[in-house]
Amino acid sequence: MLVQFKTQNYLSFHEEMTFSMVASSIHEHEDSNLYPVDKSLRLLKSAVVYGANSSGKSNLCKAMRFMRFFVINSSKERQAEEPIPVRNFRLNSECDNKPSSFEMVFIQEGIRYRYGFEATGKYVSSEWLFRVVPKKRKEEMLFCRERQEFELGKEYLKTKDITQRTRENALFLSVDAQFNGLVSLAVLKWFRNLVVISGLEQRWDEAIALASNKTYVNDEFLPALKIIDDGIESIDIEKIDLDLDSAPEIMKQFLQTLKQLSNSSAELPNETFKINLMRRKYDAENHFVSVESFDLINEESMGTQKYFGLLSPVLRALKNGQVLVVDELESSLHPIMTRYLIQMFHAHAGTSLPAQLIFNTHDTNLLNKNLFRRDQIWFTEKNRYGATDLYSLIEYKVRNDATFQKDYLEGRYGAVPFIGNVKAVQELCCDANGVTNGN
Numbered sequence: 001m002l003v004q005f006k007t008q009n010y011l012s013f014h015e016e017m018t019f020s021m022v023a024s025s026i027h028e029h030e031d032s033n034l035y036p037v038d039k040s041l042r043l044l045k046s047a048v049v050y051g052a053n054s055s056g057k058s059n060l061c062k063a064m065r066f067m068r069f070f071v072i073n074s075s076k077e078r079q080a081e082e083p084i085p086v087r088n089f090r091l092n093s094e095c096d097n098k099p100s101s102f103e104m105v106f107i108q109e110g111i112r113y114r115y116g117f118e119a120t121g122k123y124v125s126s127e128w129l130f131r132v133v134p135k136k137r138k139e140e141m142l143f144c145r146e147r148q149e150f151e152l153g154k155e156y157l158k159t160k161d162i163t164q165r166t167r168e169n170a171l172f173l174s175v176d177a178q179f180n181g182l183v184s185l186a187v188l189k190w191f192r193n194l195v196v197i198s199g200l201e202q203r204w205d206e207a208i209a210l211a212s213n214k215t216y217v218n219d220e221f222l223p224a225l226k227i228i229d230d231g232i233e234s235i236d237i238e239k240i241d242l243d244l245d246s247a248p249e250i251m252k253q254f255l256q257t258l259k260q261l262s263n264s265s266a267e268l269p270n271e272t273f274k275i276n277l278m279r280r281k282y283d284a285e286n287h288f289v290s291v292e293s294f295d296l297i298n299e300e301s302m303g304t305q306k307y308f309g310l311l312s313p314v315l316r317a318l319k320n321g322q323v324l325v326v327d328e329l330e331s332s333l334h335p336i337m338t339r340y341l342i343q344m345f346h347a348h349a350g351t352s353l354p355a356q357l358i359f360n361t362h363d364t365n366l367l368n369k370n371l372f373r374r375d376q377i378w379f380t381e382k383n384r385y386g387a388t389d390l391y392s393l394i395e396y397k398v399r400n401d402a403t404f405q406k407d408y409l410e411g412r413y414g415a416v417p418f419i420g421n422v423k424a425v426q427e428l429c430c431d432a433n434g435v436t437n438g439n
Helices: 057-073 154-165 172-178 182-192 206-212 214-226 249-261 302-320 335-347 404-409 422-432
Strands: 002-008 017-020 034-038 041-044 046-051 100-108 111-119 124-132 140-146 149-152 194-198 232-241 271-282 288-295 323-327 356-360 377-382 388-392
Touching: 002 041, 002 057, 017 388, 046 057, 046 335, 057 100, 057 172, 057 182, 057 194, 057 323, 057 356, 100 182, 111 182, 124 172, 124 182, 140 154, 149 154, 154 172, 172 182, 182 194, 194 302, 206 214, 214 232, 214 302, 232 288, 302 323, 302 335, 302 356, 335 356
Parallel strands: 046 356, 046 377, 194 323, 323 356
Antiparallel strands: 002 017, 002 100, 034 041, 100 111, 111 124, 124 140, 140 149, 232 271, 271 288, 377 388
16 A cells, blocks of 8 residues: 655656655544554545646656656666656756655555655666564665665675666666565565556556456446446457558558557557447337447447446456556546545455555545545645645645535635636637727
8 A cells, every 4th residue: 555655856846745645633534535554554545636737736647657667667678778767847957967756655565665766867866665564663774775886784685796787777676576586576566556547548458358357347347337327238349350461551650650669579469359338229118129239439428438448447456455546537427427436445345455546636526525534635736936736635724614625616725727817818819809899
């Protein structure tokens, strides 16, 4: 589970910002929205981030996605000659030559880890890993790194030769995991279970998993899909052969480009999948007579497509105890459907494999004290210098009878768009259309 995430000098984050999933001492929704880790630590099952357009909401997701990507991929050979794809804060000159910083605090298999690194586009300037084992309060240093100088704790003393194999643009953790270092593998496993997706994208890769696991489709996926549309009888995954020889030239070029970008030596794909939702058909007396096939892509609504695409990541997160981060969760979804996905995490009673949902949204219908605690609600706002400030509603003194949605839209918590001089915009539009304003 995620405890805390920090980043600095990345995208719109200038100063160090901290995003926390640690529950405060308030007593709201204690039975449903919290996981008790031990007597001193309770973690939130979900968190939501609000803010104006271009305020930095998506950059929080991007920072987590970058850290995950670099941890998993930096040791791979194809990254040897590649620059580190880090993007520093560009609106302050002091950040130009400074490294970007990332740190995760998380719990993996009952052990609390704190792992982080600082990096420029050319090299890793520092890297560190600490842990707190059960029944001990003091952090134990596992390793620390400054450029190519390493200090190793007892767990890593046997891997001293791995430091010589670690490139300056690679993470020691990733390299050690490649050589089966047990602690590093445990940390890497947690990052693999950190899933960051965009709600604006359709995840049709999930169709492959559906096609190969009929038990999952019938026992888990279909019942969750029927909650929003009981008329769906079944799901049919149709495999379609691709005739690349007769395919349009533009498609061949597109596939070749994808192959080059992935540095893959694999052959181009020769098959794809078509997803059909089978719906009930009735006669004139409304008696069920058969099922009719509907192409998910071409014949179903954007809302159904979006819900279909989100279901597998959500169900997998709940089953495997993953941290699911979604940028623009509500895109194309009805507010009730979005609320249902959130409540799936709140209702999840699993304690051995607890899951968490973190997402950003503009849907203020969800900004409700009956759904979220105050410490689950976060805001992003840019200052006059273009830097993002991240803060929680728990920092405000909120009355017991306060309406979160109303107060937010009235600007009491900040993080709302500043429209400016509306009259001037209206006059400009009138002039552009050749209309005289009469003044």
